[in-house]
Amino acid sequence: MTAPLILVQDLHKQYETALGPFPVLKEVNLRMDPGDYIAIMGPSGSGKSTFMNILGCLDQPSSGDYILNGQHVATMDKSALAKVRNRTIGFVFQGFNLLSRTSLLDNVALPLVYAGVDKPTRHARAKRLLERVGLGQYLRSLPNQISGGQQQRVAIARALVNEPRLILADEPTGNLDSKTSQEIMALFDELNQEGISIVLVTHETDIAEHAKRQIHFLDGSIVSDTANKKPVEENSMEAA
């Protein structure tokens, strides 16, 4: 049995409010092996965004353990967390979150700046990834000069630039039409087949069906954790 990429044990998260502590996550347990592909679903306020923030090392749990890639996240200082976000995790957001005044090439290369990679290498890797997501001809364009679907491809290229083990995608198709959504999801499926683990949050069942597993949150707890059959069938069909 391989070591888990993510191991969450008895995780609680509560916010202090004027009316006393307000629990957002209660007794969450999750194990994710390398190469897994999880879709997290649930209504607004069910705690799935908070859970994603904790998985992404942007937020810390109130109690419980989060072990990422063999490391206890609670023991890391802020710099170490930044390094994890930089090297181990790639983020994809609903609103793309590209730097608007910066060229696509520099947007994709930005994580490499914080990794201390030299300029020629930064540009070479960013260029290769932009070419891979089909935007090789827009290296010098600004984000507002391309479509939403293209911007999300740039964001995925940026998430991939430091060769992360895990991609965290928060409603990556939320701002896209259904055709573009399917194109983006096809890209995620491809990355997963190459061995990158993916956790994505979505409202839409047809998006969630791309994953290998679906987890449902309700009132801060995981209420169901089921394996998808469909993507495997699709894969086997494609293979046939």
Place this chain on the structure above:
Amino acid sequence: MFGAMLGEAWHAMGANRLRTFLTMLGMVIGVGAVVLMLAIGQGAQESVKRSIDTMGSNLLIVLSTPPGMGGARAATGSIPSLTVKDAEAIAELDGVSAVAPTVNSSAQTIFSSNNWNTSVIGTTPDYLDVRAWSLSDGYTFTDSDIRSGTRVALVGRTVVDNLFGDISPVGKTIRINKSPFIVIGVLESKGQSLDGRDQDDTIIVPLTTAQRQLFGSQFAGSVRMIMVQADSTEIMSLVEDSINNLLRQRHNIREGADNDFFVRNLTAAANSAAETTRTMSLLLGAIASVSLLVGGIGIMNIMLVSVTERTREIGIRMAIGAREYDILLQFLLEAIMISVVGCLIGLAFGIGGALLINMLSQTAIVISSQSVVLAFSVAATVGIFFGFYPARKAARLNPIEALRYQ
């Protein structure tokens, strides 16, 4: 990585040009004002220092004053009560190293077809030592010239320029108030005195010659002024007191009666003038640095606005792996870049302005490398100091809230 950050800071400055320009303007004005004020202040100090150096060191002057209180009083020194004998007596006092009795008056001088009105000083050879004055050409007169009253003259640079032009004056004969004098030496140029007079517009002749042949009726055996050089600065007030006592005794002035002479400590007066200019230039610099401070506050203000505007960008950067230190450095570099670029432009304006003022009004200016380094380091410090708080605010943002910021 530092290079990439510098590039980003440059990029961010270019993103909002008008705002960057206006913020920078504060620094430009501040640094420009400091450099300009220091240049003018140091220029004033320098010219005062030069005047003091040309005046001669440890100088006291004794002038005659008209006696009595009532009625119309004549100007100091115009009614002669001092004599050559007084000067000789003063020379015997302890702590006195040299004494030069002088008479002076203006006179019309003629050489060839040129004429010039200048101040003629009759004195002894010691005068040049007391005034720390040397000759650029020729030689000076001696005690034997004093005894025999020869018609020889030393001429100042301004007189040379106006009477002789390009001709070498030594050995030529000039007429002073119609009497012929042979020019035997040319005085080295001294420039302006503390009160702005041209010290080079003068002719020096032997005392006796002046008394007997130039201003005979006015100064029969008397002198208008006695210049006294003390051995050191410390004993000047002692020497001043002993001159007072000596002359009161020699002039038979009764207890309680007014002096018919007046002793003035020139070195003390000059030092207080120097002190005044130093204070003035410090004050100018201090006022100018207030504008530097205001410029710094402008930078802080705009950096705070910038941090708020770019909250989401900061969140994105943090999510993809920027450490607090990276964000801090980014905003600090931006603030420093604004202040340093502003400083460079300000330096250009300050130096240019100082040169312009020098050109237009002949005001002495000194642009020292120290004042440039000072202005530059103050500007960089201002950038760091006023940039640090906004930068730290940016670095301490919560990434989740920053990402959610619209």
